[in-house]
Amino acid sequence: MTDTLLTDGASDEVPPTTRADWQSDQEVRWCPGCGDYSILTALQLLMPELGARREKTVFVSGIGCAARFPYYMNTYGMHSIHGRAPAIATGLALARPDLDVWVVGGDGDMLSIGGNHLIHALRRNIDINILLFNNQIYGLTKGQFSPTSEKGKITKSSPVGSCATPFNPVSVALGAEASFVARTHDMDRHHMQEMFRRSYEHPGTSMVEVYQNCNVFNDGAFETITKKAVRDDMLIPLRHGEPIRFGSEGQFGVARHDGGVELVEVADVGVEGLLVHDETRPDPSTAFALSRLAESPDRPTPIGVFRAVDRGEYAGAMNAQVDEARAARGKGDLHALLHSLPTWTV
Amino acid sequence: MTDTLLTDGASDEVPPTTRADWQSDQEVRWCPGCGDYSILTALQLLMPELGARREKTVFVSGIGCAARFPYYMNTYGMHSIHGRAPAIATGLALARPDLDVWVVGGDGDMLSIGGNHLIHALRRNIDINILLFNNQIYGLTKGQFSPTSEKGKITKSSPVGSCATPFNPVSVALGAEASFVARTHDMDRHHMQEMFRRSYEHPGTSMVEVYQNCNVFNDGAFETITKKAVRDDMLIPLRHGEPIRFGSEGQFGVARHDGGVELVEVADVGVEGLLVHDETRPDPSTAFALSRLAESPDRPTPIGVFRAVDRGEYAGAMNAQVDEARAARGKGDLHALLHSLPTWTV
Amino acid sequence: MTETSLEPLVTEVDRVIIRFAGDSGDGMQLTGDRFTTASALFGNDLATLPEYPAEIRAPAGTLAGVSSFQVHISDHDILTPGDAPHVLVAMNPAALKSQLDSVLDGGTIIANADTFEERNLAKAGYAHNPLEGDDLAAYRVVQVPMTSLTKEACKDLGVKPRDAERSKNFFALGLLSWMYSRPLEPTIEWIEAKFAGRDLVIAANKAAFSAGHAYGETAELADHRVIVQPAELPSGTYTNISGNTALAWGLVAAGHLSGLRVFLGSYPITPASDILHELSKRKEFDIATFQAEDEIAAVGSALGAAYGGHLGVTTTSGPGVALKAETIGLAVSLELPLVIVNVQRGGPSTGLPTKTEAADLLMALYGRHGESPLPVLAARTPADCFDQAIEASRIAIEHRTPVMLLTDGYLANSSEPWLLPDVDDLEPIPVEFASGFNQVDEDGNEVFWPYLRDEKLARPWAIPGTPDLMHRIGGLEKEDGSGSVSYDSDNHAHMVGIRAERIARIPVPDVEVTGDPDGDLVVVGWGSTWGAIAGAVRRVCGMGHSVAHVHLTHLNPLPANMGEVLRGFEKVLVPEMNLGQLVRLLRDEYLVDARPVSKVSGQPFTAGELQQIILGELGGEDR
Amino acid sequence: MTETSLEPLVTEVDRVIIRFAGDSGDGMQLTGDRFTTASALFGNDLATLPEYPAEIRAPAGTLAGVSSFQVHISDHDILTPGDAPHVLVAMNPAALKSQLDSVLDGGTIIANADTFEERNLAKAGYAHNPLEGDDLAAYRVVQVPMTSLTKEACKDLGVKPRDAERSKNFFALGLLSWMYSRPLEPTIEWIEAKFAGRDLVIAANKAAFSAGHAYGETAELADHRVIVQPAELPSGTYTNISGNTALAWGLVAAGHLSGLRVFLGSYPITPASDILHELSKRKEFDIATFQAEDEIAAVGSALGAAYGGHLGVTTTSGPGVALKAETIGLAVSLELPLVIVNVQRGGPSTGLPTKTEAADLLMALYGRHGESPLPVLAARTPADCFDQAIEASRIAIEHRTPVMLLTDGYLANSSEPWLLPDVDDLEPIPVEFASGFNQVDEDGNEVFWPYLRDEKLARPWAIPGTPDLMHRIGGLEKEDGSGSVSYDSDNHAHMVGIRAERIARIPVPDVEVTGDPDGDLVVVGWGSTWGAIAGAVRRVCGMGHSVAHVHLTHLNPLPANMGEVLRGFEKVLVPEMNLGQLVRLLRDEYLVDARPVSKVSGQPFTAGELQQIILGELGGEDR
Numbered sequence A, B: 001m002t003d004t005l006l007t008d009g010a011s012d013e014v015p016p017t018t019r020a021d022w023q024s025d026q027e028v029r030w031c032p033g034c035g036d037y038s039i040l041t042a043l044q045l046l047m048p049e050l051g052a053r054r055e056k057t058v059f060v061s062g063i064g065c066a067a068r069f070p071y072y073m074n075t076y077g078m079h080s081i082h083g084r085a086p087a088i089a090t091g092l093a094l095a096r097p098d099l100d101v102w103v104v105g106g107d108g109d110m111l112s113i114g115g116n117h118l119i120h121a122l123r124r125n126i127d128i129n130i131l132l133f134n135n136q137i138y139g140l141t142k143g144q145f146s147p148t149s150e151k152g153k154i155t156k157s158s159p160v161g162s163c164a165t166p167f168n169p170v171s172v173a174l175g176a177e178a179s180f181v182a183r184t185h186d187m188d189r190h191h192m193q194e195m196f197r198r199s200y201e202h203p204g205t206s207m208v209e210v211y212q213n214c215n216v217f218n219d220g221a222f223e224t225i226t227k228k229a230v231r232d233d234m235l236i237p238l239r240h241g242e243p244i245r246f247g248s249e250g251q252f253g254v255a256r257h258d259g260g261v262e263l264v265e266v267a268d269v270g271v272e273g274l275l276v277h278d279e280t281r282p283d284p285s286t287a288f289a290l291s292r293l294a295e296s297p298d299r300p301t302p303i304g305v306f307r308a309v310d311r312g313e314y315a316g317a318m319n320a321q322v323d324e325a326r327a328a329r330g331k332g333d334l335h336a337l338l339h340s341l342p343t344w345t346v
Numbered sequence C, D: 001m002t003e004t005s006l007e008p009l010v011t012e013v014d015r016v017i018i019r020f021a022g023d024s025g026d027g028m029q030l031t032g033d034r035f036t037t038a039s040a041l042f043g044n045d046l047a048t049l050p051e052y053p054a055e056i057r058a059p060a061g062t063l064a065g066v067s068s069f070q071v072h073i074s075d076h077d078i079l080t081p082g083d084a085p086h087v088l089v090a091m092n093p094a095a096l097k098s099q100l101d102s103v104l105d106g107g108t109i110i111a112n113a114d115t116f117e118e119r120n121l122a123k124a125g126y127a128h129n130p131l132e133g134d135d136l137a138a139y140r141v142v143q144v145p146m147t148s149l150t151k152e153a154c155k156d157l158g159v160k161p162r163d164a165e166r167s168k169n170f171f172a173l174g175l176l177s178w179m180y181s182r183p184l185e186p187t188i189e190w191i192e193a194k195f196a197g198r199d200l201v202i203a204a205n206k207a208a209f210s211a212g213h214a215y216g217e218t219a220e221l222a223d224h225r226v227i228v229q230p231a232e233l234p235s236g237t238y239t240n241i242s243g244n245t246a247l248a249w250g251l252v253a254a255g256h257l258s259g260l261r262v263f264l265g266s267y268p269i270t271p272a273s274d275i276l277h278e279l280s281k282r283k284e285f286d287i288a289t290f291q292a293e294d295e296i297a298a299v300g301s302a303l304g305a306a307y308g309g310h311l312g313v314t315t316t317s318g319p320g321v322a323l324k325a326e327t328i329g330l331a332v333s334l335e336l337p338l339v340i341v342n343v344q345r346g347g348p349s350t351g352l353p354t355k356t357e358a359a360d361l362l363m364a365l366y367g368r369h370g371e372s373p374l375p376v377l378a379a380r381t382p383a384d385c386f387d388q389a390i391e392a393s394r395i396a397i398e399h400r401t402p403v404m405l406l407t408d409g410y411l412a413n414s415s416e417p418w419l420l421p422d423v424d425d426l427e428p429i430p431v432e433f434a435s436g437f438n439q440v441d442e443d444g445n446e447v448f449w450p451y452l453r454d455e456k457l458a459r460p461w462a463i464p465g466t467p468d469l470m471h472r473i474g475g476l477e478k479e480d481g482s483g484s485v486s487y488d489s490d491n492h493a494h495m496v497g498i499r500a501e502r503i504a505r506i507p508v509p510d511v512e513v514t515g516d517p518d519g520d521l522v523v524v525g526w527g528s529t530w531g532a533i534a535g536a537v538r539r540v541c542g543m544g545h546s547v548a549h550v551h552l553t554h555l556n557p558l559p560a561n562m563g564e565v566l567r568g569f570e571k572v573l574v575p576e577m578n579l580g581q582l583v584r585l586l587r588d589e590y591l592v593d594a595r596p597v598s599k600v601s602g603q604p605f606t607a608g609e610l611q612q613i614i615l616g617e618l619g620g621e622d623r
């Protein structure tokens, strides 16, 4: 029985940790300047604040640059195979609800080969935290287009431009019944941490899309919106309970329009005319509309929590069935099982 | 060169056909009473009307009861492997834009094992027509829950109820950038035919969800909405350009509400208060909202075309790249290619 | 033991083989099952062979729609469901047409005469009624108007005639129960329990059952009455078990013996789904079942659970194993326990999904990229599935390795009496999770090395949640010991070697030579061919020949004495339900001129077939 | 031919092996590539071996970040990139540390002295500077302050010092070009073309290149100047080609020869991605490339395109093949042409993704469920990838079957001079699509049977769009001839047999015995071991021993004369970059006591290693 061996996190006091406690002894091997570094730092700094336990924390990843993440965290970790991290994490989280299970992967890992596991994880709502590092490129294999690369993108495998419309990861997640979806970017540690914290706290599957710069194969993909100089005018922070408003002067906002949402000037519609953000709407339609606001992440783009609803976590339900069976029928009796079909004695 | 061998459908007159021409010589082997029969009939009757050519038509399927479909059509057909039909059809449609490629599969085939191929096909928008026979169960393997089975469903593999929230196939498709999504059901031949025709005519990937009764393992799953007696009050026909209105007396309707849509009584809001359906909205948000109207298909549920936008078909773009390369650089010269790197002569 | 002739059918025989055949909708599986249970309770030894079409409900009355169930009952221990049936119950013309070829010459055919009318005859492709004329001259034909007699029996019960008709299989069961003096009580009780709450159905089925029984007594069937005495089996309590159920229970037992929760990640596929179904019902044994979105997620979830310290299991059939290959390779690299069950079926591709075959052995051994060895086991009989599920789990847990367990469609669905083990006699499976540091680093600090090996060369199973042991594992090559990612050439060579060595070193029991070890010929088998080979060897030895039998349960590693044993024979015959896979392994490993005997028809070998082949091999006698 | 001693380095040598090594950011692959091209244009025979880390940019200065490129140039035909390098160019301490072991005793080390300072020494794990003291006493060490000399050379160009530093690899190239008298023009032209539009970069690179060349002349390096004369190669036009490029061009050629559009469905994976990249650039050859969402979709799309009448191809590496297994099984059942290319890499699992290995042979042969045989080929050299891509396509098209073509990471990235074939001499690949009825049914109607076989047992390729031939195919077992779904036992047995037979019957050329066929020992190889084995056998025979060499290009079916050939030798040695896979096949097929020689370290065999092993085998001479 695993329970006897393991400390039960709930009962004991969590010993305080520092960033250093969360750093593994492995040399970090991303390209100098890669956005992955700042994400790693954000999380390593956040962990002590969350009061998480290292031994109760597991990072599971697939393959890709992003997927190297687990090596750098002084927690349990599995660097698995391309695309399968959500499936493996699903088994782990079902088996061990006492753990904090994080999944890290790139846009290729999670949305190309691993797309199906991702959407099924979101639908099932098992308590795992999925961080999708979207750099709109295949980094590790040296620069092919990914399912989030813009149409027309020129890469090694699309020398005259890719023909495919990209996925919008937030839309995909909402279409797949996600109970928690957020977006952040690698240039804003504080915002990343806020999103990671929310993801951690969410009961059920949470997905955080992180716009991440691959300075080697897709440099500046999000520059037009995340650069300090333009950020205020190009990123639209979603804050629960507040009117959606942005711009260096707060001069812009988002309002409903024809079933979707549109950008407006506050001067034109007034603050009352702005859409008040509500993460908890049971109907994901508004969240979906918000995900469509920017056709591509080079126009004003919402960041923050699009949706956060509590709709029953899967592992709990599944394990409750085991408990209920035991309550109703008692702990299984192997002898009785073997004798449960008609028997005869010689 | 394939072109020389093949008749070019565009130029010749299509010889008229009858239903019998579209029936293969194979005995149909679904259970008596299965909803698949009426879908087959609907399509076999429709084909002559569409003016389609049998030799230009291909049905590709995976595995499942639904996936037996190709055997019964006197066209080209491939009954492939579980979940992979959209991928195989993708290759076929890219290779042969002169063909009409249909994909048929069940909810397990298309949304469970094949979910990733489905969403990528929708995103790419290759000209294939996908018919998803949703019976909310695994038929061929004798009754396990599927990704569309309702939470709590009791089946052989979930004897005390499944723990998973189902997918809403229309929402999944819209989240995956689908350019055409429709829904119909096996009890209404005329409506099915209308949807199949629209799917056939749509340039790009089209997905039609067909509510289909599995009378052996999930009988009556859609009875509460599709039975003749209740249909008028439970099915909400979406008609382009018309206010969304239903009910035996046209007494109900759909109106926008808080970013989503809601059911209303026409008496309360007036016809002007109803949402006018527009399939062609570039923003899929309203279509998405409509897909959320019925939480599960036992409440009033929209049927019809949710979305139909023309956003550039993939195969055409891909093949245009080949043509452009040939126009720019001439037909490839193998000798020149072999000599394109530095050479020296001994 | 020699072939029992049924001409004339005598009052007491040592064994009888009966095949029930009818339309898929006729309830033949259920009828066969009930007859089997009654026979088991009566004390016969038995073996069964169910067969059904790939379609859920193939068109009624057609050849494609025929479902059959063969049962072999005897007064002594038997090994197979039998060669040619002595008795065929044919519920319609299609059943007769499709099954006739297999019936023993001089055997009995009991036909539901009502169904031999124009429409059904045409559907079966009969130009005229075979019950009339000389077509069946070689058989004893008993025509019984089962449908009308059943309707008649039900007519006062208030059951609609169409519903009454559905009970005709119970009429057949009643008739056969009379013919073979089966006890009636178990079936009546079963009807009452099974249809509890549906009183009309109970009444109809009971009436039909009684009517069938009475018909035997009153009609002129007296010379068909036969007794097969109970068998002399080792004493103990028996149950009749199918391979899939036994396998599921074996997994339950492995959980019990190891104290681990069993986590089954699975995706439905014929003929493996029933293991998922069975385990889904056993939650009180601390069993979690997870129906994944596909086979890759199924094995992935099981691997994730194994990483978390559960007994991770995935069950599937051939196509599913093909899909799982990459993840199994990861498990090889991670060196975590995992049990993969392959209930083999007819291939390639979708092939014959409801039929049996055993053509996945080489895939089990070699079907992954790179050098990724893992232990492979195969069960020999339905009941053996229980033992091998425990054995596979034991090896997985003790050696921290994925293990492949092979069964097949025949084992999965057929059944045999199983002498139930005493639960207390089952050997516990020790589990040791790592709980502390195991190494000191250069600076003298205590550290944990996830790839530090024990004497079995297994690494520690250090599950998340354990304080201090935080570590990272993955599919990249890693340094032996520390487990850090390593691209070093020598280390890679070393690790490839270690992974091979640690599997090769797993102790497996020596093979036993049965039959007559002194002859020149040995027949080597694996998996479900055991029964047919053992039966054939027994018969041939009974005829005075010297033929040995060696059966392999462990296909990797192979038993240490295997080479020596093989070299003791001049001829090595290897019957397999494939084109020759084990035979390749034996030739390669031992350089013996082993020769294949192939059967790839979706059907198991019969002892009779093998008997002929062995006799042919011995010099042509008796051909 | 004997080992060339470089002590002292003389003015004219018959061959030299140079290894460029530096940080991943130092441009070593490019430097090696340019040196190679210049040597090729000069007329040497040559072979190359690039190696780079798994990380995109491993931390600068570390051992993990070292990238290297070995080139072997000679005045006669050579077979491998060489054993131990005569010359190591070490751009930093990590490069020196990681590569030193491989350098020939007495070889030359050219070190960029500027980088041997504290920080870099520490990163490489050096406690002191190896250029000082006796560490390198066994070598001839040439210290050149390349970084500062490069900066100096660029200082008047207006290039920022940091940017100038980046040109230091051209300094090294210039120096080596002087030492080996390489022509300068090709490199200068190349710099101008490659960096066109970036004038400062052109200026800096040219300045560095000239400075390096001048340094050789002016510094006291005179005794390092060496000439390797052009080789006497068969006359014709040559280009220097890598395996991946050759393979891509072979597919282009197959399209050209068959008149079919090539459809490549692929998913990126190291080391196969470059085939996708290369073909993506060749659209004017009527080539469509499709980057799918995963490997399953990649092979699925290729199969769909093949069904549509294109030459369907999918390219990948081991993990991808594992994922494709189920779909390949479908292709076996559908009997459609399909080419699957596996550029093997180190496994199991993710393993050593940038290193070479050849451990997927048994997976190629047996890695699918059920009996699903397909032809397997392997290329032997980079240029041979061209020929085998055509051969694989030819077999696929002519026999309507999936074909697996194996190469490996070593072939993929290394290069050799290739005598360009005359395009008109390449044999066309006939394609015949079915165009009309081929059978008459019972009622006398003309019909089309999709599984009616020709003399090769291949079924018609009847592509959608063809009038009248509408038919359905699938993965379920089908009746031979009509192709209708069939669950019939005999038909299944027949079809399993036919599928095996039609592959077994594919004509493949007999193997040739090279080396000395009269000895007792034969060395049998497949794939990229060809060069090392041929080199070793040549050397050993040169020493007066009798050793034969047999190379297998066709692994399934095996050449008809293989058994006879093998039985002509007493000893059979099988060197493989795995734990022994071909050796299993040979033992099994021919019952010969073939013995494995394994190297699984991510590195190809060298001829020297094999020479030693063969000599050991011959009785211990020269060890």
Ligand SMILES: Cc1ncc(C[n+]2csc(CCOP(=O)(O)OP(=O)(O)O)c2C)c(N)n1
Pocket (backbone or CB within 6 Å): A063, A064, A065, A066, A067, A081, A082, A105, A106, A107, A108, A109, A110, A133, A135, A137, A138, A139, A140, A141, A146, D267, D268, D269, D270, D295, D319, D320, D323, D350
């Ligand atoms: C089965 C399999 N297919 C392909 C690969 C090669 N591969 C490794 S990572 C990767 C994609 C990387 O892109 P992404 O997931 O976006 O991560 P990034 O490197 O950009 O962080 C691919 C195709 C693999 N390792 N395994």
Ligand SMILES: Cc1ncc(C[n+]2csc(CCOP(=O)(O)OP(=O)(O)O)c2C)c(N)n1
Pocket (backbone or CB within 6 Å): B063, B064, B065, B066, B067, B081, B082, B105, B106, B107, B108, B109, B110, B133, B135, B137, B138, B139, B140, B141, B146, C267, C268, C269, C270, C295, C319, C320, C323, C350
């Ligand atoms: C790789 C693989 N996994 C599993 C199966 C078994 N299988 C066949 S059909 C099916 C699901 C059927 O459900 P659905 O797709 O909804 O079709 P339906 O039968 O309900 O029409 C499954 C799991 C298979 N044939 N192949």
Ligand code: SF4
Pocket (backbone or CB within 6 Å): A029, A030, A031, A033, A034, A035, A036, A065, A066, A135, A139, A140, A213, A214, A215, A216, A217, D056, D057
């Ligand atoms: S290739 Fe791109 S994503 Fe990968 S480590 Fe380098 S910069 Fe980061």
Ligand code: SF4
Pocket (backbone or CB within 6 Å): B029, B030, B031, B033, B034, B035, B036, B065, B066, B135, B139, B140, B213, B214, B215, B216, B217, C056, C057
């Ligand atoms: S099992 Fe259900 S879906 Fe399948 S054929 Fe029968 S009724 Fe139709």
Ligand SMILES: [Mg+2]
Pocket (backbone or CB within 6 Å): A064, A106, A107, A108, A133, A134, A135, A136, A137, A138, A139, A146
């Ligand atoms: Mg990426």
Ligand SMILES: [Mg+2]
Pocket (backbone or CB within 6 Å): B064, B106, B107, B108, B133, B134, B135, B136, B137, B138, B139, B146
């Ligand atoms: Mg279904």
